[in-house]
Amino acid sequence: xxxxxVLLGHGSGGQMMKRLIDELxxxxxxSPELLAGNDAGVAALPGTGRIALSTDxxxxxxxxxxxxxxxRLAVCGTVNDVATSGAHVRYLSCGFILEEGYPMDDLRRxxxxxxxxxxxxxxxxxTGDTKVVERGGADGVYINTAxxxxxxxxxxxxxxxxxxxxxxxxxxxxxxxxxxxxSQREGLAFGTEIVSDAAPLNSLIAAVMExxxxxxxxxxxxxxxxxxxxxxxxxxxKVAIEVEEDAIPVHxxxxxxxxxxxxxxxxxxxxGKMVAIVPEDEAQAALxxxxxxxxxxxxxIIGHVAELPSGRGPVVRVRxxxxxxxVLDMLVGEQLPRIC
Amino acid sequence: xxxxxxxxxxxxxxxxxxxxxVRGLIGRIERxxxxxxxxxxxxxxxxxxxxxxxxFRSIMPTxxxxxxxxxxxxxxxxNRDIDYAIALARQEGVIIATFGDMxxxxxxxxSLRAEKAAGHDIRIVYSPLDALRIAEEQSEREIVxxxxxxxxxTPAIAASILEASxxxxxxxxxxxxxxxxPPALRAIADDxxxxxxxxxxxxxxxxxxxxxxxxxxxxxxxxxGVVTGFEPVDILEGIEMLARMVVEGKPRxxxxxxxxxxxxxxxxxxxxxxxxxEPCDATWRGLGKLPQSGxxxxxxxxxxxxxxxxxVAIEPTVEPRGCRCGDVxxxxxxxxxxxxxxxxxxPEHPVGPxxxxxxxxxxxxxxxxxx
Numbered sequence: 001x002x003x004x005x006v007l008l009g010h011g012s013g014g015q016m017m018k019r020l021i022d023e024l025x026x027x028x029x030x031s032p033e034l035l036a037g038n039d040a041g042v043a044a045l046p047g048t049g050r051i052a053l054s055t056d057x058x059x060x061x062x063x064x065x066x067x068x069x070x071x072r073l074a075v076c077g078t079v080n081d082v083a084t085s086g087a088h089v090r091y092l093s094c095g096f097i098l099e100e101g102y103p104m105d106d107l108r109r110x111x112x113x114x115x116x117x118x119x120x121x122x123x124x125x126x127t128g129d130t131k132v133v134e135r136g137g138a139d140g141v142y143i144n145t146a147x148x149x150x151x152x153x154x155x156x157x158x159x160x161x162x163x164x165x166x167x168x169x170x171x172x173x174x175x176x177x178x179x180x181x182x183s184q185r186e187g188l189a190f191g192t193e194i195v196s197d198a199a200p201l202n203s204l205i206a207a208v209m210e211x212x213x214x215x216x217x218x219x220x221x222x223x224x225x226x227x228x229x230x231x232x233x234x235x236x237x238k239v240a241i242e243v244e245e246d247a248i249p250v251h252x253x254x255x256x257x258x259x260x261x262x263x264x265x266x267x268x269x270x271x272g273k274m275v276a277i278v279p280e281d282e283a284q285a286a287l288x289x290x291x292x293x294x295x296x297x298x299x300x301i302i303g304h305v306a307e308l309p310s311g312r313g314p315v316v317r318v319r320x321x322x323x324x325x326x327v328l329d330m331l332v333g334e335q336l337p338r339i340c
Numbered sequence: 341x342x343x344x345x346x347x348x349x350x351x352x353x354x355x356x357x358x359x360x361x362v363r364g365l366i367g368r369i370e371r372x373x374x375x376x377x378x379x380x381x382x383x384x385x386x387x388x389x390x391x392x393x394x395x396f397r398s399i400m401p402t403x404x405x406x407x408x409x410x411x412x413x414x415x416x417x418x419n420r421d422i423d424y425a426i427a428l429a430r431q432e433g434v435i436i437a438t439f440g441d442m443x444x445x446x447x448x449x450x451s452l453r454a455e456k457a458a459g460h461d462i463r464i465v466y467s468p469l470d471a472l473r474i475a476e477e478q479s480e481r482e483i484v485x486x487x488x489x490x491x492x493x494t495p496a497i498a499a500s501i502l503e504a505s506x507x508x509x510x511x512x513x514x515x516x517x518x519x520x521x522p523p524a525l526r527a528i529a530d531d532x533x534x535x536x537x538x539x540x541x542x543x544x545x546x547x548x549x550x551x552x553x554x555x556x557x558x559x560x561x562x563x564x565g566v567v568t569g570f571e572p573v574d575i576l577e578g579i580e581m582l583a584r585m586v587v588e589g590k591p592r593x594x595x596x597x598x599x600x601x602x603x604x605x606x607x608x609x610x611x612x613x614x615x616x617x618e619p620c621d622a623t624w625r626g627l628g629k630l631p632q633s634g635x636x637x638x639x640x641x642x643x644x645x646x647x648x649x650x651x652v653a654i655e656p657t658v659e660p661r662g663c664r665c666g667d668v669x670x671x672x673x674x675x676x677x678x679x680x681x682x683x684x685x686x687p688e689h690p691v692g693p694x695x696x697x698x699x700x701x702x703x704x705x706x707x708x709x710x711x
Contacts, residue, residue, distance in 0.1 A: 005454075005457040005458065006457070007453060007457050015688050016688065186466050188466070246359070259570075262386075262389070262698050262699065264393075264707075320394060320395050321357070321362070322359050322362040322363050322366065322394075322395075322399070322572070323363075323399065324394065324395025324396065324398050324399045325395060325398070325710065326392070326393065326395050326708040326709070326710060327710065329687075329706075329707060332686075332687035332688050
C-alpha cells in the first residue's frame with residue numbers, strides 16, 4: 001500500500017482494494033478459510049459438517065433507488081455471497097448504524113424490504129444490533145449483514161478450480177445496478193429508466209448446481225464488475241479467460257449511459273447477476289437452468305477458460321466481433337465520469 | 341460529455357457496430373494503404389479510448405500508425421495549474437469543485453485526491469452548475485470550480501458564470517484552464533520532429549466549432565483532416581477517407597460525422613463562450629506556451645475569476661523525472677515508447693497525467709493493451 005491514508009479507491013472493488021486486502025487484512029487475519037479467496041469462508045463445525053459464512057456492509061447513497069433500496073441490497077448481497085459457496089443459505093444477522101435524525105418512515109421502508117427479500121430468498125433474520133451515532137457521524141443508515149448456511153457433503157466450489165475448456169456463463173445483462181445508482185445520485189436521466197438488478201440468486205445457483213453437477217465456481221460481479229470477477233478467477237486458477245464482447249448481454253440504456261459517462265460496462269457493479277464457470281459438456285444444461293430461473297432469462301455463455309501460454313501471467317481477454325482482442329483489467333481507483 | 345445525438349431514439353447504432361461492415365472497411369483500408377507508411381493522429385481522447393477498445397491498432401495495415409494527440413484536457417493541463425489548484429484547496433474556507441478526472445493528476449508534490457484524503461474539501465461534480473448549487477447552499481464558504489476542457493466544455497462554464505452573475509453570487513469563482521484545439525494542431529503540424537499525414541478530427545469539439553477552424557491544416561501544411569464520430573464504423577470510415585487523400589495527394593478537410601456536426605458548428609454555444617471568455621496565451625503540458633490557445637475570463641466578470649480573487653503561493657514546479665507525457669502528447673512517441681510505461685507508471689501509480697485520465701493516451705494504451 002503506497003498510500004498513507006485510506007482513499008475512496010480502496011473501496012472500489014478494483015486493484016487498490018485488492019492490495020489493501022492482500023497486504024493488510026490477509027497479512028493479519030490469514031486463516032486458511034480466508035486465504036482460499038472466495039466470497040464465503042467454508043469451515044468445519046464439529047458435529048454438523050461444514051458451514052459457509054460471509055458478511056457484507058452496505059453504505060450506498062442514495063438509500064432508495066430505482067429497483068430497490070439499501071435493505072434489499074443488504075439481504076441479497078450476503079445471501080448471494082454465501083450461496084456462491086454452494087451452501088444452502090439459512091440465517092442472517094443484521095446490524096444497523098443509524099444517524100441521529102434519520103426519518104423513521106424511511107427506516108420502516110428499509111426494514112420491510114429486508115423482511116420481504118429474506119422471505120423471497122427463503123432465509124431468516126435471527127439476530128441483530130442497533131447503534132445510533134450523532135448527526136454527521138454516518139450518512140443516514142449503514143447496514144451490516146452476515147449470513148450462514150450449510151455446505152452439502154462433496155460440494156467444493158472455488159475460484160481456483162477453473163480448467164481450460166470450461167465455459168463462462170453470465171446470468172444476465174451487466175451494469176444495471178451501477179448505472180441506476182449513478183443516475184439517481186447525479187440526477188442524470190437516460191430516457192429509459194434504468195432499474196437496479198438487486199436480487200437473491202440462491203435459487204438460481206441451486207438450479208445450476210443440479211443441472212451441472214461439476215460446476216467449478218460461482219461469483220456475483222458486484223463492485224469492480226465482471227472485470228474483477230474474471231481476473232480473480234484467472235489469478236486463482238492460473239489460467240487465461242477469453243470472453244466474446246458481442247456475447248455479453250447489456251441493455252441499450254446502460255450501454256448508452258456508459259458511453260456518455262466514459263465507463264467500461266465490464267467494470268460496472270451488479271447486484272443481481274452471477275458468473276458461473278462450468279465444464280464444457282455441462283454448459284448447455286447450466287445455461288438452460290439459468291434461463292428457467294426468474295433472474296436468469298437473459299443468461300448467456302460469454303466465453304471460455306483457456307490454457308496459459310508458458311511464462312505468461314493469468315489474463316482476461318476480450319475478443320471483438322471483428323477479431324481484435326484486448327486485455328481486460330480490474331478497475332483502478334474509483335470509477336470516475338470523464339469530462340469531455 | 342458526449343454529443344446528445346448518441347442517445348437519439350431514431351438512430352440504429354447497431355449498424356455502426358456491424359461486424360461485417362467493420363471487416364469490409366478494414367479490407368478497404370488495407371487495399372488503399374498497401375505497404376505505405378502513413379501516420380494518422382487522433383486528437384480527441386474519446387477517439388483514443390474507442391480505438392483502443394475496438395482493438396483497431398492491432399488490425400491496421402503494418403505501415404498505418406495511429407498516434408494519439410493532445411486530446412485529453414486533463415493531460416494537457418500544465419503542472420503549475422495543478423499546483424495552483426492544490427494551493428487553493430489548502431486555503432481555509434474554500435471548497436474546490438471539479439471534474440472527477442482532475443482528482444488523481446499528480447502535481448509537483450501532491451494531488452487533489454491526496455489533499456481530499458488529508459481533509460480538504462474537494463468535491464467531484466458533473467457540471468459547473470452543480471458547483472453553483474453548492475455555492476448557494478454554503479454561502480459562508482468560497483466555492484472554486486476548477487475548469488479544464490476544450491470547446492465542448494467552455495460554453496457550459498460560461499453559462500455557469502453568467503448564471504452566477506444573474507443570481508448575484510459572491511462566493512463562486514472559476515479557475516479557468518480551458519483551451520482551444522486548433523492552436524495545438526498547428527503546433528503539431530509545425531513540429532519538425534513529428535510527421536503527421538492526416539488528422540482524425542474531434543467529433544465532439546467540432547459540434548461546437550464546425551469545420552472552418554481546421555482549414556489551415558490544408559492551406560498551410562497540406563495535411564488532410566476528417567471530422568469523425570466514435571462508433572467502430574465511424575472511425576474506420578474516417579481512416580479510410582484520410583488514407584485515400586494521403587495516397588492520392590489531395591488533402592481536404594471533410595466531415596464524416598454529419599449526424600453530429602454541421603459545417604458551421606454551434607454558433608449559440610460559441611457566442612456564449614465569447615461573452616465570458618477571451619483568448620490568451622496558455623501553457624500546455626508537453627507543447628509549452630502556445631499563443632492565443634487558452635481562454636481567460638473577461639475583465640467584466642473578474643469577480644468570478646479565481647486567479648484574480650485568490651493570491652496563493654504556488655510551490656516550485658517539479659516535472660516528474662523520466663516522464664515523457666510531453667512527447668506522447670506531441671505524437672513523437674507512442675505511450676509504449678516511454679521507459680516508465682507499465683513499469684514505474686501504471687494507472688494505479690501514475691507518474692504523468694496521460695496515465696491518469698481515463699482518456700489519457702497512456703491510460704488508454706495500458707487499459708486496452710494487447711498481451
